[in-house]
Ligand SMILES: Nc1ncnc2c1ncn2[C@@H]1O[C@H](COP(=O)(O)OP(=O)(O)OP(=O)(O)O)[C@@H](O)[C@H]1O
């Protein structure tokens with residue numbers, strides 16, 4: 001579905017991704033795990049065309065998307081929940097959703113479906129996004145991405161700073177997306193958060209994909225995680 | 235004349251100033267707010283609008299209203315196209331880098347000014363007002379056209395406000411203003427939005443010029459003062475805050491008009507500049523600005 005083939009990414013002269021490869025499959029959750037600064041966010045930005053790779057290729061459904069202008073990528077059906085939510089804080093909840101809908105020309109039907117998933121947002125449509133609580137903001141960021149009816153969903157630490165019930169709800173949504181055949185790339189810091197939901201886990205280290213492992217394998221042998229991430233970061 | 239009517243006259247002059255200034259500053263503020271570009275050439279877009287207004291009216295014979303109507307449509311269109319070209323050929327290639335675009339727009343200022351001198355000449359030329367009604371007040375007669383300028387400016391500003399808050403394109407512009415990277419991640423072609431905003435900003439300056447030119451005459455150096463006043467307005471109102479821009483334009487325009495009538499235009503500029511200094515010291519984000527960066 002989505003494949004990264006040995007991409008190199010730079011910020012100015014500093015190389016951040018080095019020959020990173022991975023593959024996200026339909027109806028599957030692939031987790032990116034790695035220390036702070038390993039290049040997880042940069043990987044997602046590379047897919048979105050926001051940090052274009054200087055080498056390698058990104059293939060979505062057989063089409064190379066790595067050369068596209070950034071605004072063309074989401075129109076191919078890639079929904080993005082950035083790290084730190086990045087809502088349009090001064091716009092209302094409804095306007096934030098509208099921007100999501102506009103990306104692929106979706107209408108009221110999709111909007112209703114998304115609001116059914118997050119009924120809480122329905123009561124707050126007129127509220128400024130920046131004044132929502134942290135949990136509500138994360139809901140909105142997820143809802144905005146779902147407004148694309150994405151076939152690929154990129155989530156950058158969606159549970160950061162949330163209470164357990166919120167985390168459970170987000171996990172539920174991710175599970176539901178998987179049922180409908182969406183390919184999900186999920187960046188997480190904490191292994192325990194990952195194992196409950198992931199199908200496969202890619203260990204990112206220093207801008208490389210050290211290894212991709214089936215989540216079941218990790219659940220059976222937790223020591224593996226320590227081998228790849230190091231004890232300190234867990 | 236008694237003090238009361240004199241003050242009324244001064245206020246009306248001030249309101250005309252304020253109306254035109256608000257349009258011009260709105261363009262500057264929009265461009266800065268969305269693109270983070272400080273457009274030093276904004277005053278030259280104003281001048282170009284005035285010069286083109288003269289040119290359009292000189293093309294058409296008959297009632298002056300025909301020429302004026304043509305100028306009101308034609309001048310902003312041409313100025314908008316010039317701005318779009320400047321965006322595509324210059325600003326985009328500089329990647330909208332804040333410092334380099336300042337230098338680039340200074341260059342643009344001189345290019346437009348010298349071209350105007352070359353082709354239009356050094357003379358100040360009048361443009362006939364589209365109509366010559368006078369309102370007869372008990373104390374003095376007042377130009378109906380000046381009242382029209384105020385009304386037209388209000389209508390145009392309401393139009394811009396509606397564009398920004400009631401339309402999709404306005405939503406796209408506001409999203410780009412708040413977070414251009416995330417806007418791209420939701421399919422917004424930020425580059426095209428920038429081009430459009432730069433064109434729109436220039437068109438507002440040109441509209442202001444067409445409205446004022448029957449009162450003020452067209453001259454190739456006329457862009458300087460309005461540019462200075464627009465910057466004053468945008469700084470006092472808060473960079474990127476459109477509401478603040480309008481409020482500050484009314485404040486500065488009115489006081490400029492009133493002080494100019496009672497004392498001298500120079501004193502008015504001195505006080506306005508002093509006000510900027512005070513705002514920068516005590517409220518650096520401007521009266522309505524919220525942005526901390
Ligand atoms: N805009 C930028 N300019 C320069 N360097 C950057 C930029 N963004 C990230 N970096 C650098 O790139 C490296 C990878 O950053 P990235 O954000 O991808 O890490 P991450 O794996 O997402 O980390 P975290 O878990 O802390 O979110 C870091 O060393 C970071 O300092």
Ligand SMILES: [Mg+2]
Pocket residue numbers: 040041042083156
């Ligand atoms: Mg990150």
